[in-house]
Amino acid sequence: MQLETSSWTDIEAAAPTTALVPVGSTEQHGPHAPVGPDTIIARAMAGEADREWDGESVVLPALPVGVAPYHGRFPGTLSVSTETLRRYARDVVTSLADSSVETVVFVNGHGGNGETLSHLAREVTETRAIELEAYLWEWMRAVDEHVGHAGGLETSVLLHLCPDDVGEPVAGDASAWSDTVDGGVIHQFTDEFSENGAVGGATEASAEQGRAMFETAVDALVSFLKRVESA
Numbered sequence: 001m002q003l004e005t006s007s008w009t010d011i012e013a014a015a016p017t018t019a020l021v022p023v024g025s026t027e028q029h030g031p032h033a034p035v036g037p038d039t040i041i042a043r044a045m046a047g048e049a050d051r052e053w054d055g056e057s058v059v060l061p062a063l064p065v066g067v068a069p070y071h072g073r074f075p076g077t078l079s080v081s082t083e084t085l086r087r088y089a090r091d092v093v094t095s096l097a098d099s100s101v102e103t104v105v106f107v108n109g110h111g112g113n114g115e116t117l118s119h120l121a122r123e124v125t126e127t128r129a130i131e132l133e134a135y136l137w138e139w140m141r142a143v144d145e146h147v148g149h150a151g152g153l154e155t156s157v158l159l160h161l162c163p164d165d166v167g168e169p170v171a172g173d174a175s176a177w178s179d180t181v182d183g184g185v186i187h188q189f190t191d192e193f194s195e196n197g198a199v200g201g202a203t204e205a206s207a208e209q210g211r212a213m214f215e216t217a218v219d220a221l222v223s224f225l226k227r228v229e230s231a
Contacts, residue, residue: 016056017100018229019057021063022042022059022062026038027066030172030202031197037109039062042062048218049225052222065078067081067113071189071197086120089120105228106120108137111138137221139220143220152169152201155205171201173196
């Protein structure tokens with residue numbers, strides 16, 4: 001069930017025990033994609049997993065702005081600090097403490113959020129002040145292929161989910177993230193190695209490939225939810 005389209009009486013009657021929290025980002029994704037793919041994809045995957053598995057779950061409203069300062073030189077990018085994301089997400093989770101929810105799963109669509117959410121999940125689980133367990137799930141880790149940034153796979157998923165919002169796919173100015181040299185980060189901003197902001201070629205992207213990738217990721221999320229439930 002979707003929290004934001006349900007009444008409080010519906011939520012009380014359903015008594016969900018697992019909350020899915022989509023977490024995304026608002027950032028440039030090259031000249032062909034909108035700035036919201038990380039949120040769009042996380043929200044869609046959480047919603048589909050909620051429909052497919054047989055557990056008692058609820059999808060919370062997405063957190064649409066994440067940690068993305070390295071895209072900040074491109075128009076349209078929004079970003080918050082790691083501390084702001086951690087505190088905001090923690091407050092959202094804490095507000096569930098007196099509900100029927102026992103488990104929270106962050107469904108993350110943006111790599112820049114991963115470290116913060118991973119630490120937060122562990123913190124929530126360990127603290128006695130909040131009687132909840134929290135976990136991090138990322139679709140980028142659930143698929144076997146390199147996702148890139150506005151590259152072929154991510155663009156394909158967008159063509160499956162929201163084709164009207166995607167322009168003519170382009171080739172990225174970089175084939176892979178290029179920020180680590182001799183053990184240190186040398187490129188701290190995306191425009192230092194990719195002029196158009198895209199990493200990986202998207203010219204071969206297709207809705208068919210996107211549907212297959214989306215289904216693979218959702219199957220993995222459903223499997224993860226089952227594992228968490230039985231843990």
